[in-house]
Amino acid sequence: MFDHRKYRRFETVRLKDRTWPDNEINKAPDWCSVDLRDGNQALINPMSVEQKTRMFTLLVKLGFKEIEVGFPSASKPDYDFVRKLVDENLIPDDVSIQVLTQAREELIKKTFDALGGVKKANVHVYNSTSVVQREQVFGMDKDEIKGIAVQGAKWVRDYAKQHPDTQWEFQYSPESYTGTEMDFAVEVCDAVIAEWQPENGQKVVINLPSTVEMSTPNVFADQVEYFCRKLKQRDQVRISLHTHNDRGCAVAAAELGVMAGADRVEGTLMGNGERTGNMDIVTMGMNLYSQGIDPELDFSDIKEIIEVVESCNEIPVSVRHPWAGELVYTAFSGSHQDAIRKSVNYHKEHNQEHWDVAYLPIDPRDISREYEAVVRINSQSGKGGVALVLERDYGIELPKWMHVPLSKVVQSAAEQQGVEVSPEVIYTLYQKHFVEVADAWTMTRYDLHTDEQQVSARFQIGDAEFSGQGAGALEALKDALSNHYQCQFEVTQFDEHAIGSGTDAKAQATVAVEVDGATEYAVAISEDTSSAALQAMLTAFGRHAVAEQRISA
Template sequence: MNYKKYKKFETVKLKDRTWPDNEIVKAPIWCSVDLRDGNQALITPMKIEEKVEMFQLLVDLGFKEIEVGFPSSSQIEYDFLRLLIDENLIPDDVTVQVLTQAREHLIRRTFESLKGLDKAIVHIYNSTSILQRDVVFGKGKEEIKKIAVEGTKLVKELSQEFEGKVILEYSPESFTGTEVDYALEICEAVMDTWGATPDNKVIINLPSTVEMDTPNVYADQIEWMCKNFKDRERVIVSLHPHNDRGCGVATTELGLLAGADRVEGTLFGNGERTGNVDVITLALNMYTHGIDPELELSQMNHIKAIYEKDTKMEVPPRHPYAGQLVFTAFSGSHQDAINKGMHAYHERGQELWEVPYLPIDPADLNRQYEPIVRINSQSGKGGVAFVMDTVFGYQLPKALQADFAKAIQNISETEGEVSPERIYDTFKKEYIDNETPYKFIKQRLIDISDEGEYERRAEVTIEDRGVMKTLVGYGNGPIDAVKNAFNSQEDFLYTELINYSEHALTAGSSAKAAAYIQLRPKGSAVCEYGVGVHPDITTATIKAMISAMNRIHKYMKKEG
């Protein structure tokens, strides 16, 4: 790789920059270019009905300026705009924008397409960069400036004949490869020709047509332009960043810090080469800082579905905010932190969203909590516990979390990702439906507090290797009495209670309780958990105790 064939483009040296100390405090003017930049970047451009559906989506999302196409470039572009106008599909609060090169016949054809509108943005452009002046046009600076000025004169002339209001937008295309003083000279000439005033502003769009440098350099260019316009109040400074270096979002954010008022971009960053700037990511970045993005993005799956249907493009699974996996954690430490953070957020009734690894609440995008944690061989006990809690309602004790996570990891190392359903089925098999060698049949607890030193008498009927037995025990509570009933039998392992917990699984008349019992055989280091589920908490506890004993027998049999 011969890196010496490349060189850095020399740009403005801004010594008194102020943008690093600024903050984004409000949303910019948004302009969607999905129907123009986005559409021309598709392998198969959208059909008219698809463009109509996309236009309606953009309106629903809250875009007030939408570039609908390049109507002078093709009949389908022309017909699409005419359909929007003739079918009265453009809301009163939405302004459509049309693009055209600064060439006479294209400008005239563009105005033909606009008939019947009460307002429109006419966006003219010509390339101004050093490279394109040299190798594409073979023209000098004055000749290039003349193209922009003559195009502006014609738009002004035709706008006087137009029944509605025309807002002029001008782009020195390939601005990032243009000397800033020359770009300023052309833009000032355009504004003077138009007669721009604070009440009749011109949109000056400063595109990063090709992203040529780090985002801070673009910010310097934007701040230099904003400081050097002879009358900043007659200008709406617009950004149109591309993503050649993969920095489109950062470039735009820094451009806003540098003083820009407006952003042109696309949903999910669709555009030429590596794409335009991604408006959804930009807007939601603002949202996570407590700023109203002034776009309605709460139905993210719906937005993504229409986008993918009409563009035939797919949103990558790790795309910010919208990707299938962006609210998914496989790492065990991440899962544990998310689990604890979610519990803390709900238990404390916090107003501010603060959950580790989740900069935004998935529910704000109408996405679900259940898919946040997915389980594979990299997952830990926190992730498994989160699935069992949020999906199935089981609040596993810590020791049980660790024990059960090992079983799931063994499965994932062989099979890959483990679904919630598989996790639950494994849990039931290991801890609930564990009936060998002992199977619970029924129980009876009797209050004997008036008869002697014990408060409870437990009568527990079980099936022991196919033989029915009723065990009797005494204790100061149900758990103590049942444990003593088992320990009183010579052929049973004498066990000690290590941990016990319980909670309700569901609400209502059919509510069930889950009980967790950890037992240890006397004189042994083996500890096993059992789980019982039943509408009656005492029965659930007894079932959990029997399950734990069965697991101890299984372990000791395995160990010989």
């Protein structure tokens, strides 16, 4: 059943002297949102008038100046919504609404009825021109198909004259453009443009739909460049693109199409649309943004955009959606986490002019994603990520040699639970395994006496009292414990630093000790440095004692 031989390679115009590969996108195209028409007609439950109004409000807030609001001749909800926008004066003066209609007189007439009183609008008329549609759906030849387009253009022109107070823009789409012979597509569009006479001031858009994505994006770019070269009145019209995502390349096709000469792009927020969807304006806009180009749309509150889109479309946005998904700035991999932590710190320390951080193509804060989501911990995470979570969420800075034992504890918990480990759980594990200490191992008092270079000390630990000697307080405590419990005891790592500043500052001591060949780690915080260091050592020794069950807890 799965037999590739039933299909054939898509063949189209091939430009030997194409110029678009050498072009760069250096400014945003004109954007037109089709969420309320193309996106809406692809929903299981089409939007209500209330949902459409909410979506329209969001699109205006984001900065769209052209918004396709519906197909008013095709359904009552679309008609009612257009009337609501006009009658309630909901359309800003700098926004032009767009409506779609087939090239049939009764539908065109109803379309203009829906738009009565609007300040400015784009009437978008279309008919299919592809080989498949001509031969298999309509049973018409090229002249008949062109005749439909020309007649539709005439009706649009004539009905617009009945509303002289409105600023009209006319748009024509040769539907299934990518499946149409290029010369025939040019011929039909030239004929339509001749009826609208843009040379006399009428604004005209020619939209080239990749109604079904049939080829790689570079082939589509060739088609766009070929069309722009051949169209008679190219300089007097705006060339628009409307790419679908059947091959997963709608954004790439639109980008290359702009490089090939297009002026305008139609699409939807998050790519909602028929079949696999429309061109995603959020993705293409953020692609520009990440290259230092103003997309002329405001995606700074991506959370609000997702909330409105999910509510109105009743379709969840993937957590892996480009730029916008919940997890796209999150690293679970240990090596990624370590690189992000180091790169972010380097960026801060060197006051970098331009963003250039490992694994983060943009600063997540630009679109309301916080750093809290950048590093999350599961069984795949590494030592640097776990330490970063403690530092980020709780202000706990640990020496690098402490990262390994901490991550082992967290990874063990992650493997046992089989799920992501939250920052709260990481903190709890840290406290339980490295900070908490039983009453029997809590130092309540110590006295130090210095005699030349020797320190004699007495320690009150729980209910017991110990004595020891050494070059300093730590060595004296080591001496006391070693002699009392008859064990080999060494401090192998030690770190101490201040927490806070001024009179409220405290000391944090972190130690690694080796008792009879076994290593334990501990952290203690106190108001003075000696107390913190002594308690950290005592906590680590006590953990070993409890674990070995040979020294009383």
